[in-house]
Amino acid sequence: MSEQTLQGLIGKTALGDRAAFASLYDETSAKLFGVCLRILKDRAQAEDAMQEVYVRIWRRAGSFRAGQASAMAWLVTIARNQSIDMIRSKQPASIEFDDAPEIADEAPDPEAQAALSAEGRRIDACLKELDADRAAAVVGAYVEGSSYQELADRNGVPLNTMRTWLRRSLIKLRECLNR
Template sequence: MSTLGEIEDMIGRIALGDRKAFAALYAATSAKLFGIALRVLNDRQEAEECTQEVFIRVWHAAGRYQRNGLSPMTWLITIARNKAIDRLRARKAGSSGLDELAELPDAGPGPETLAIAADERGRVIVCMGELPPDRAEAIRRVYLEGETYKDLADRFEVPLNTMRTWLRRSLQRLRECLSG
């Protein structure tokens, strides 16, 4: 995986139309962004299409990326998550006919990938367990099920800004737990 500085440089070069930088960014980040889309959409083909849309968006929006000391992966992940949630909402709004197609067999990840994922999943579960139950549920609902902040605020009967604070602080605690 490229360093965050290298990813930031790639985004800057993409803004200038550098196709090699675009290919390098794709190679460095596509697996992670695909994983995010797959987790939200729970459909491999749709996640692949979503990932393509993410990179089209990156190509067009790279000039608007601003170096601000935050991880450029955060910017990329946000684009991927938002694209996936948009697709999920569109799917819920009206059937696209995809569910009528026959399911194709999936090769799936290999044993090494599964072992690494299980270890990471275990760490996330432990860290999520350290959050208050309502905060952990809010995190799951917004990032895995695509609920809006407004939906969550209504569900938990708290003001919208309180929900934003819950999510921001919970993500900070998760980041600290996972990096420790």
Template sequence: MSQDDLSGLIARTALGDRLAFSSLYSQTSAKLFGVALRILKDRGQAEDAIQEVYVRIWRRAGSFRADQASAMGWLVTIARNQAIDLIRARQPATLEYDDAPDIADQAPDPEARAALSGETRRIEGCLGELEADRAAAVVAAYMEGLSYQELAEQYAVPLNTMRTWLRRSLIKLRECMSR
């Protein structure tokens, strides 16, 4: 169907001609349904959109100007806008600022960071009082998650020796930190 034929059907629809509207529907519904389906990606919603599209066409047919837009372009624009309106309606409404839940910042506040910084220096100082291999084994066990077995293999010592190193090192660290 040509653009002039579609323009004529829209003009007759504007005058309330139900046969012209029925013919317009028959000639354009497949294309407009395709537009809605491509945007909405859901057949049921596209069918709902097309129903509303033709209600809008019936009501707004008088506003169509053939000298300003092509008939099919005008119809596709109505279908596209309706589909976009449905997508927008699906999205949750934004909250007003006063209604928004308070979300606490998970980062430590400046006071906590300062305390942690001081604690870090104390721990590093206490680790410095241990023998170098013992301090490295404690860090590997408790910061890197290495097992006793992995540490024993890494330092080439028996498993029970590694357990003793770590136990004694933790006791020394606790004593140092309590001073």
């Protein structure tokens, strides 16, 4: 159907011509249904949207301006907007700020952060007093979560030797931190 024919049908629809509206429906419903179906991805919802689309076209036909947009673009825009409105209407309403539940901030407060930072510096200083391989093993086991076997393999020592390193290193760390 030509652009001029569509414009004429929309113009007659604006004047309340039901026959022109029926012709407009016959000529454009397949394309507009495709638009609704593509957006909504559900045939039943697309059919519901189509009803609203043609109600809007009937009511708004007088607002169509031939020079501003093509007739089909105007019709597709109505179908697209109706489909998007249907999706939005199904989304849960947002909660008002005053009705929102109170959620505690899980992050430590500034005082706790300062204490943790100071404690971290003390631990780092005590780790530096250990041999480098033993300090790396402690960090690997208790910070990174490596298994004793992984640490033993990484350092090329037997498993029992790694356990001894870690036990003795923890004792030295505790002594250092208690000073």
